[in-house]
Amino acid sequence: MEAETLALAQGIDFSMWGLFARATLTVKLVMLLLIGASFWSWSIIVQKALQYRRARAQAVQFDQAFWSGEPLDGLYESIGSEPHGSAEKIFAAGMTEWRRSHRDDGGLIPGATARIDRSMDVAISKEAERLQKGVPVLATIGSTAPFVGLFGTVFGIMNAFIEIAAQQNTNLAVVAPGIAEALLATGMGLFAAIPAVIFYNKYSADSDRILGNYEAFADEFATILSRQLDS
Structure with a gap:
């Protein structure tokens, strides 16, 4: 009997493709859904890595230009009407409101400081919103991929027991393929979920740091403009 069981087990394809091919339609759909979620997750991970790296590099470059001693009006003119970096957009929002707050006679319209702060806050x-776009998808x-995989596992095990009952045979060669197919769904769920959770936490922290730097710059810039208003 053991020799017969071993022979049957050796004839079964336990590769990933073999397990997928033998799975029921519902389990296959679950696996395909998890594969799609994994690709979607990794596309967001790569996109955000490039976006955050570019945002940090642009912030460093603008910070050097801002503190280089160049007049603010000259820096604003060099940036132009369509700034590229996020820090440049915040600076341009403040400078645009600063210029709009001057009357034709050179005086300032009351409430200029509050309007400049609001303009930079909006920017x-x-x-x-742009930095955090896609991060909630991770x-x-x-949070859902493990449960989707578990659903496929439960459904696969249920079908495995149905197959055992139909054949009235608890031989390992009969039981093992169905259990392996079912557990593959759980493994794929974890494969999709673990990187998503890791990079969600990482990018949430990175986004907070980048935004914190933007807010610190806005406060410093508002202070500089406030000194000019007082003088």
Whole structure:
């Protein structure tokens, strides 16, 4: 009997493709859904890595230009009407409102400081939305993928027991393929979820740091403009 069981087991394809091919339609759909979620997750991970690296590099470059001693009006003119970096957009929002707050006679319209602060806050909010776009998807995949995989496992094990009952045979060669197919769904769920959770936490922290730097710059810039207003 043991020799017969061993022979049957050796004839079964336990490769990833073999397990997928033998799975029921529902389990296959679950696996395909998890594969799609994994690709979606990794596309967001790569995109955000490039975006955050570019945002940090642009912030460093603008910070050097801002503190180089160049007049603010000259820096604003060099940036132009369509700034590229996030820090440049925040600076341009403040400078645009600063210029609009001057009357034709050179005086300032009352409430200029509050309007400049609001303009930069709006610019920071837009950049925060852009930085965090797609990151909640990683949280969704990370929290739901294990349960989707578990659903496939439960359904696969149920079908495995149905097959055992139909054949009235508890031989390992009969039981093992169905259990292996079912557990593959759980493994794929974890494969999709673990990177999503790790990078969601990482990018949430990175986004907070970048936005914190933008807010610190806005406060420093507002202080500089406030000194000019007082003088």
